[in-house]
Amino acid sequence: MTAARLPDATQATGTPLRIGLAGLGTVGIGVVKIVQRHADLIAARAGRPVVITAVSARDKSKNRDADLSAYAWETDPIALAARDDVDVVVEVMGGHEGPARALTEAAIAAGKDIVTANKALLAHHGHGLALAAEAAGCVIRFEAAVAGGIPVIKVLTEGLAGNRITRVMGVMNGTCNYILTRMQSAGLPYETVFEEARQLGYLEADPNLDVGGIDAGHKLSLLSAIAFGTQVAFDHVELEGIGSVSIDDITLADDMGYHIKLLGVAQMSGRGLEQRMTPCLVPADSPLGQLQGGTNMVVLEGDSVGQIVMRGPGAGEGPTASAVMGDVIDLARGLRLSTFGRPAASLVAAVPAKSATPAPYYLRMTLLDKPGALAKIATALGDAGISIDQMRQINQPNTQDEKAIVLIVTHKAAPADISHALQSFAMTGVLVGAPVAIRIEEV
Amino acid sequence: MTAARLPDATQATGTPLRIGLAGLGTVGIGVVKIVQRHADLIAARAGRPVVITAVSARDKSKNRDADLSAYAWETDPIALAARDDVDVVVEVMGGHEGPARALTEAAIAAGKDIVTANKALLAHHGHGLALAAEAAGCVIRFEAAVAGGIPVIKVLTEGLAGNRITRVMGVMNGTCNYILTRMQSAGLPYETVFEEARQLGYLEADPNLDVGGIDAGHKLSLLSAIAFGTQVAFDHVELEGIGSVSIDDITLADDMGYHIKLLGVAQMSGRGLEQRMTPCLVPADSPLGQLQGGTNMVVLEGDSVGQIVMRGPGAGEGPTASAVMGDVIDLARGLRLSTFGRPAASLVAAVPAKSATPAPYYLRMTLLDKPGALAKIATALGDAGISIDQMRQINQPNTQDEKAIVLIVTHKAAPADISHALQSFAMTGVLVGAPVAIRIEEV
Numbered sequence: 110m111t112a113a114r115l116p117d118a119t120q121a122t123g124t125p126l127r128i129g130l131a132g133l134g135t136v137g138i139g140v141v142k143i144v145q146r147h148a149d150l151i152a153a154r155a156g157r158p159v160v161i162t163a164v165s166a167r168d169k170s171k172n173r174d175a176d177l178s179a180y181a182w183e184t185d186p187i188a189l190a191a192r193d194d195v196d197v198v199v200e201v202m203g204g205h206e207g208p209a210r211a212l213t214e215a216a217i218a219a220g221k222d223i224v225t226a227n228k229a230l231l232a233h234h235g236h237g238l239a240l241a242a243e244a245a246g247c248v249i250r251f252e253a254a255v256a257g258g259i260p261v262i263k264v265l266t267e268g269l270a271g272n273r274i275t276r277v278m279g280v281m282n283g284t285c286n287y288i289l290t291r292m293q294s295a296g297l298p299y300e301t302v303f304e305e306a307r308q309l310g311y312l313e314a315d316p317n318l319d320v321g322g323i324d325a326g327h328k329l330s331l332l333s334a335i336a337f338g339t340q341v342a343f344d345h346v347e348l349e350g351i352g353s354v355s356i357d358d359i360t361l362a363d364d365m366g367y368h369i370k371l372l373g374v375a376q377m378s379g380r381g382l383e384q385r386m387t388p389c390l391v392p393a394d395s396p397l398g399q400l401q402g403g404t405n406m407v408v409l410e411g412d413s414v415g416q417i418v419m420r421g422p423g424a425g426e427g428p429t430a431s432a433v434m435g436d437v438i439d440l441a442r443g444l445r446l447s448t449f450g451r452p453a454a455s456l457v458a459a460v461p462a463k464s465a466t467p468a469p470y471y472l473r474m475t476l477l478d479k480p481g482a483l484a485k486i487a488t489a490l491g492d493a494g495i496s497i498d499q500m501r502q503i504n505q506p507n508t509q510d511e512k513a514i515v516l517i518v519t520h521k522a523a524p525a526d527i528s529h530a531l532q533s534f535a536m537t538g539v540l541v542g543a544p545v546a547i548r549i550e551e552v
Numbered sequence: 553m554t555a556a557r558l559p560d561a562t563q564a565t566g567t568p569l570r571i572g573l574a575g576l577g578t579v580g581i582g583v584v585k586i587v588q589r590h591a592d593l594i595a596a597r598a599g600r601p602v603v604i605t606a607v608s609a610r611d612k613s614k615n616r617d618a619d620l621s622a623y624a625w626e627t628d629p630i631a632l633a634a635r636d637d638v639d640v641v642v643e644v645m646g647g648h649e650g651p652a653r654a655l656t657e658a659a660i661a662a663g664k665d666i667v668t669a670n671k672a673l674l675a676h677h678g679h680g681l682a683l684a685a686e687a688a689g690c691v692i693r694f695e696a697a698v699a700g701g702i703p704v705i706k707v708l709t710e711g712l713a714g715n716r717i718t719r720v721m722g723v724m725n726g727t728c729n730y731i732l733t734r735m736q737s738a739g740l741p742y743e744t745v746f747e748e749a750r751q752l753g754y755l756e757a758d759p760n761l762d763v764g765g766i767d768a769g770h771k772l773s774l775l776s777a778i779a780f781g782t783q784v785a786f787d788h789v790e791l792e793g794i795g796s797v798s799i800d801d802i803t804l805a806d807d808m809g810y811h812i813k814l815l816g817v818a819q820m821s822g823r824g825l826e827q828r829m830t831p832c833l834v835p836a837d838s839p840l841g842q843l844q845g846g847t848n849m850v851v852l853e854g855d856s857v858g859q860i861v862m863r864g865p866g867a868g869e870g871p872t873a874s875a876v877m878g879d880v881i882d883l884a885r886g887l888r889l890s891t892f893g894r895p896a897a898s899l900v901a902a903v904p905a906k907s908a909t910p911a912p913y914y915l916r917m918t919l920l921d922k923p924g925a926l927a928k929i930a931t932a933l934g935d936a937g938i939s940i941d942q943m944r945q946i947n948q949p950n951t952q953d954e955k956a957i958v959l960i961v962t963h964k965a966a967p968a969d970i971s972h973a974l975q976s977f978a979m980t981g982v983l984v985g986a987p988v989a990i991r992i993e994e995v
Contacts, residue, residue, distance in 0.1 A: 151714065153781065153898055154893055156895070258856075258857040260711025267706060267710075267882060270598070270878055413870035414865065414871050417862065420839070420863075421858065421859065428857050430714070432711075434713065434714025434856075435712065442710075442888075444710075446885065
């Protein structure tokens with residue numbers, strides 16, 4: 110046994126790990142507070158002190174909710190990476206180009222480790238950054254980039270490392286989940302709740318990052334890379350935001366025992382890697398169905414472990430800073446992992462596959478209320494090989510326009526068969542407007 | 553930047569990590585299967601091969617569901633620890649004395665790392681073993697000891713390391729949860745379902761380990777040590793098994809919107825460390841309330857992260873072996889942690905505190921059905937400072953014995969006040985038999 114085998118954590122008075130913190134918004138200030146409040150606790154756990162030596166943000170004069178006087182100030186974040194008194198660059202500025210990307214590249218060039226909350230940066234440039242970091246002997250950790258305070262990167266990369274991962278699912282954008290749950294509880298249309306969310310400050314400057322599913326898609330693409338050993342392939346994520354989710358569907362689905370969630374699913378089949386981030390129905394009484402407001406949930410499935418479900422806060426100062434500090438303390442303890450859990454050079458290019466996994470579907474359509482209309486729809490489904498689990502016809506008593514809303518929940522059907530049936534519906538001549546089809550995921 | 557800074561995982565053809573596996577029951581064979589099935593996957597993730605070199609069990613001739621022919625056989629598990637071709641001893645034999653303890657001590661003496669699924673061993677001897685291991689430069693990991701496949705030790709020790717942990721809760725014995733959910737769904741009394749569980753092989757050889765709450769108490773005591781930086785204090789866990797949970801209470805609680813779970817709670821207050829593993833009522837529609845059968849759930853609360861909930865399989869070959877392999881791969885990757893997340897010498901002796909945290913309570917009692925009986929009970933509650941949230945009186949129409957069942961859900965009350973009220977009830981002279989009081993936990 111040699112001294113090198115001693116756990117780091119027994120060296121309680123070891124060399125401090127020195128953070129250069131880029132970004133002093135909500136998350137950055139959250140990191141400052143934890144480092145200051147829990148200095149002793151963290152030193153005991155990490156086996157060495159963890160300190161901040163330098164910080165960077167655009168405006169030094171801005172009033173911030175923390176005492177930063179002990180830290181060197183760098184107006185240019187890239188200067189952090191060059192400082193001799195910085196071991197780890199913590200990047201919580203955001204943005205997938207510009208200063209965040211430049212800082213990350215500068216940190217790698219300077220041989221500094223990086224802890225980041227930046228899902229967009231890694232979704233767009235993660236593979237190249239991982240290659241560069243590993244060539245330079247640097248570590249990139251990004252727990253805070255996915256699902257806020259839930260340590261899902263750690264669980265997937267480390268805790269389940271003995272598993273072939275079979276599927277990853279998740280509700281990972283709190284703003285979308287807030288909007289969908291608020292629409293349902295208040296019976297309000299999308300546009301109204303969207304405006305509420307904007308006024309509450311829940312939306313990104315570009316709201317499409319949230320409601321277009323892009324932010325959640327970024328997160329899913331990072332989980333996919335770890336889960337399946339593939340190069341990050343955000344461009345291949347089948348993305349559909351929540352802007353087309355109507356209050357009618359939310360209400361009608363609820364009547365049939367389902368809630369609508371913006372749900373990510375990634376799985377590897379013989380055909381390739383399926384990644385989708387789309388509105389789905391989930392059983393109302395399931396853990397996913399019960400998820401309220403900004404809470405996130407991630408489901409991980411492995412060949413040995415079966416299914417692990419994790420729920421927690423998806424954003425906010427405390428939870429996101431908690432995730433950042435988990436990564437920092439890992440580095441202080443000497444844990445050095447490849448970015449996506451195996452050497453970047455060993456990650457294979459993902460072969461994208463359109464989703465072919467059969468699932469039940471929710472179909473809503475408006476029919477002309479005349480004899481034989483419903484039979485034509487049922488025939489079109491039957492011809493596509495799709496059988497019906499539930500059907501409801503809702504006549505609209507207060508209208509004189511002889512239309513009926515028909516809701517159908519199918520048994521499991523392949524997505525291609527559903528597409529085929531929808532095309533056939535159009536040719537029946539009994540449909541008013543376009544039908545709605547939403548996949549049902551039963552976790 | 554030096555060679556020492558390269559992540560282990562880039563060294564894909566590094567020195568193999570060699571396992572000596574003690575115990576070839578369900579979990580041991582699960583470990584063999586993962587190592588054999590996923591050799592390439594694990595090597596890619598760990599940056600080096602992980603192999604089994606030697607195994608040990610009592611009976612070599614026993615027919616087992618795996619090919620062990622490539623491994624050296626040691627009938628005496630202690631001999632594994634001495635082998636030059638073993639880096640990590642994996643102990644999945646069980647038992648808190650005897651061979652498991654002797655093997656662990658021998659491994660430490662030989663400077664070998666240890667991965668164990670043995671909650672009983674660590675609950676009874678964890679502090680001493682941790683001190684010895686750290687003095688010898690060895691690592692002890694025990695993910696598989698708590699909550700089966702859920703990586704809760706990792707999440708608590710690493711992912712949430714930046715948090716002051718405020719509370720830990722969990723349903724962590726699948727057999728008890730099976731019995732309680734089966735009683736409820738089938739309307740069967742405890743004794744009947746206990747016999748079913750025995751015949752299904754769900755019970756330990758000493759069933760009191762399960763139904764007495766001891767196994768779950770062991771697990772809670774390990775989580776407490778990590779969460780609060782205290783020496784493992786299983787002896788201080790307030791233990792109450794499920795043997796006294798009646799089908800009447802399960803049914804009546806269900807009518808009032810609650811399910812009964814064997815729930816562990818650990819929290820640190822100014823008075824000391826509260827640890828209890830007792831039957832509790834939880835809201836039927838809460839994640840804990842919906843937990844079915846052998847599934848486990850752990851709730852972790854930290855000052856920054858808020859609340860993280862994890863759900864997964866609590867036992868079984870695959871899930872438990874998954875947890876073992878997570879620890880083994882951590883070691884292969886070079887992660888070396890103190891047993892309880894900080895140096896054992898820095899863990900403080902826990903000051904045990906009886907639970908004083910107020911909670912609502914469910915009370916069931918049988919009263920003589922005569923004027924003023926209920927008033928006496930209500931007065932006794934009022935005198936103890938306890939107010940009533942819900943009350944139901946259930947007269948028993950088919951009996952002639954002039955008794956009534958009274959159910960009360962209180963507002964939050966201190967446990968001591970509840971005890972005081974129960975004593976007062978006894979002096980009213982209107983009670984038939986002893987009242988039942990069960991704490992309600994609202995997660």
